[in-house]
Amino acid sequence: MKRLRIRIVGGSLAGLFAGILLQRDGHDVKIYERSPSGLAGRGAGLVGQHDLFRILRAIGCEHVARVGVVAKERIYFNRDGSIAETSRTPQMQISWDFLYSTVASHMVAESYQIGKPVVDVVEGAEGAQLLFADGRREDADLVIGADGLGSVVRPLLNRDASNRFAGYVAWRGLIPETALPQDAAVLLDRFAFYVKSGIHVLGYLVPGPGGETGPGERRYNWVWYRPVASDELQTLFTAADGRIFDYSLPRGALSEERLQMLRSDAASMLPPAFVKAIEAESLPSIQGIFDFEAANIVSAHTALIGDAAFVVRPHTAMGVSKAAGDALGLREALLASEDLSEALDRYQKERLPVGKSIADYGRRLGASAL
Numbered sequence: 001m002k003r004l005r006i007r008i009v010g011g012s013l014a015g016l017f018a019g020i021l022l023q024r025d026g027h028d029v030k031i032y033e034r035s036p037s038g039l040a041g042r043g044a045g046l047v048g049q050h051d052l053f054r055i056l057r058a059i060g061c062e063h064v065a066r067v068g069v070v071a072k073e074r075i076y077f078n079r080d081g082s083i084a085e086t087s088r089t090p091q092m093q094i095s096w097d098f099l100y101s102t103v104a105s106h107m108v109a110e111s112y113q114i115g116k117p118v119v120d121v122v123e124g125a126e127g128a129q130l131l132f133a134d135g136r137r138e139d140a141d142l143v144i145g146a147d148g149l150g151s152v153v154r155p156l157l158n159r160d161a162s163n164r165f166a167g168y169v170a171w172r173g174l175i176p177e178t179a180l181p182q183d184a185a186v187l188l189d190r191f192a193f194y195v196k197s198g199i200h201v202l203g204y205l206v207p208g209p210g211g212e213t214g215p216g217e218r219r220y221n222w223v224w225y226r227p228v229a230s231d232e233l234q235t236l237f238t239a240a241d242g243r244i245f246d247y248s249l250p251r252g253a254l255s256e257e258r259l260q261m262l263r264s265d266a267a268s269m270l271p272p273a274f275v276k277a278i279e280a281e282s283l284p285s286i287q288g289i290f291d292f293e294a295a296n297i298v299s300a301h302t303a304l305i306g307d308a309a310f311v312v313r314p315h316t317a318m319g320v321s322k323a324a325g326d327a328l329g330l331r332e333a334l335l336a337s338e339d340l341s342e343a344l345d346r347y348q349k350e351r352l353p354v355g356k357s358i359a360d361y362g363r364r365l366g367a368s369a370l
Contacts, residue, residue, distance in 0.1 A: 001334045001343060003027055007130055007140040009118045010147030012039055014306030014323035016103050017055050018144055019111065021331040029111055032130070034147070036115035039100060044174045044221040045069075045093035045206030049321035055328055056103075064102050067211045068092040069218055071204050074191040077271040083186075091191065093204055093221075098211035099320075121145070121153050121302065128301040142340065143302045144330070146323075149247050149290060151308035157299050163247070163290035163311060165233065166363075168370055170289060170314065171224040171262065173281030177205065180220055184276035187220065194271050200225040200369045201274050222277045223314075224266075225289075225369055236286060249286040259284070289313055289366070293359050297352055298344040303330055310355035313362030315369055322358055326351055 004027045008015045011033025023029040033039065048065045056062045070092050076085040104112065120131040121143050128143040145153025155161040180187065193202045203222035207213050228236060237245040239253035254262075259282070266278040278284075292311040297304040306323035333347040334340075 001025075001338055001340070004141040004334075004340070005127075005139065006030075006142045006144065007032065007128075007138060008144045008146050009121070009130070009153050010145065010151075010306075010308065011035075011112060011114065012146065012148065012306070013100060013103060013320055014148075014308075014327065015144070015146035016100075016107055016112075017059075017324055017327035018146060018305055018330060020059050020103070020106050021055075021327060022334070023108060023111065025331065025335065031107065031112045031146075032116040032118055032132075033112070033114045034117035038114045044096055044172070044219070045204065046096055046099070046320050047091060047317040048094055049318060051321045051325035051328060055324040058328070059103065059106050061102050061106060064099050064211075065094060067098060067207060067213065068094045069205045069207055069213055070189075071191045072189055074193065075186075077192065077194040077273070079194075079196075079271060081186075081271040081273060089191075093206045095207035095209065095211050096320075097209040098207060118147070118152055121156050123156065123299060123301050141301060145302065145304045145308040146306050148307040149292075149311055151304070153302060154292075154294065154304060154308050156302055157296045157304060158294050160295070161292075163292045165230050166289040166291055166313065166366060167230070168225050168227045168289050168366075169233075169236065170287040171226060172285045172287060173220075173222045173278060174206075175220050175277070175280050177218045177220055178216055179280040181276050181280070184273040184280075187273050187277060192273070194274060195369075198227060198370060199269060201270060203274065203277055220277060222274065222281070224270075224274075224278070227370055233288065237288070247288045247290065251283040251285045254284060254286075287314075291359065291363065293356060294352075296348070297355070298348045300341065300344075303344055303347060305330060309351070310359050312355075312358045313366045315365035316358060316362045318358050318362075322355065325354060329354075 006029045008031040011031045019031045074087040078084045117133040130138045191204045201224040205218045208217045240255035266275045294309045297309045305326035329351045333343040337343040
């Protein structure tokens with residue numbers, strides 16, 4: 001493929017994966033991230049999968065996959081805190097923060113621009129054009145939409161580009177390991193679950209923000225899936241200062257009154273160890289669980305990757321790996337053909353079925369989770 005002007009909308013891991021690979025292949029690449037402060041500190045932990053390992057090898061930072069915390073077993077609680085079941089299934093959790101910062105360091109710095117929100121993309125016969133919030137326009141041979149759940153690129157390719165609420169949300173906490181009280185120590189070094197009708201909560205250790213894995217340096221990540229009616233979402237995603245978010249409520253936005261309600265609900269519904277973990281988090285966040293499947297992930301001068309193409313539920317633990325697979329698939333398609341249209345068609349034929357399969361899997365897991 002000849003040298004292309006490639007512009008990527010969205011600077012999280014999907015955008016970085018694609019940007020680094022395509023820049024190394026000689027293309028003129030720039031990434032535009034809407035957040036003015038960047039994305040460091042946004043994630044917790046993730047489970048490494050095959051495509052993630054592949055892309056880390058391709059980038060040259062495979063060592064990141066070996067920096068993690070191993071949960072030696074899975075335990076399932078009874079309501080009173082006793083252990084109902086133990087499963088010897090060791091699993092490593094990688095730090096999202098450490099992965100993101102390490103991967104980002106492999107992108108040419110001036111090619112990654114934060115605080116540059118793209119508000120629209122339009123296509124013409126010879127290319128595509130990005131429209132920025134400040135009124136600026138920029139031409140490209142290929143635009144890659146890596147802008148996630150709220151993608152502005154997605155509607156160019158799909159008449160129905162809306163996310164569908166799955167009927168529940170994930171309350172999330174991420175606290176220093178040392179913030180867990182002694183009487184919650186049963187949670188350490190294992191995956192812990194409490195599951196019954198209408199209740200699904202889990203927790204596990206992840207590395208520190210800089211990849212620290214020593215005892216006392218790690219963080220504890222808990223997730224509580226809770227059913228919510230769709231007409232309650234706007235209230236749920238309204239911050240203490242009145243700001244309304246579309247798909248989530250970030251850390252620090254919850255009012256003190258609602259924080260106390262969360263803790264009260266935990267005390268009345270969950271095993272004691274999880275109650276302690278939730279009480280130790282002063283800045284919980286809320287993630288809405290949504291579904292989206294693209295009918296098309298390419299057009300003449302545009303391609304979608306990651307959550308912009310398919311929103312997969314977190315139960316799969318495959319979101320980052322799918323994004324890596326998308327980036328690898330797009331790169332391989334561009335390398336295999338001198339014609340952009342042919343390359344994008346090849347990419348869609350390969351990755352569209354993969355996305356649909358993972359999305360279906362996530363819905364099945366979600367149906368059994370609550």
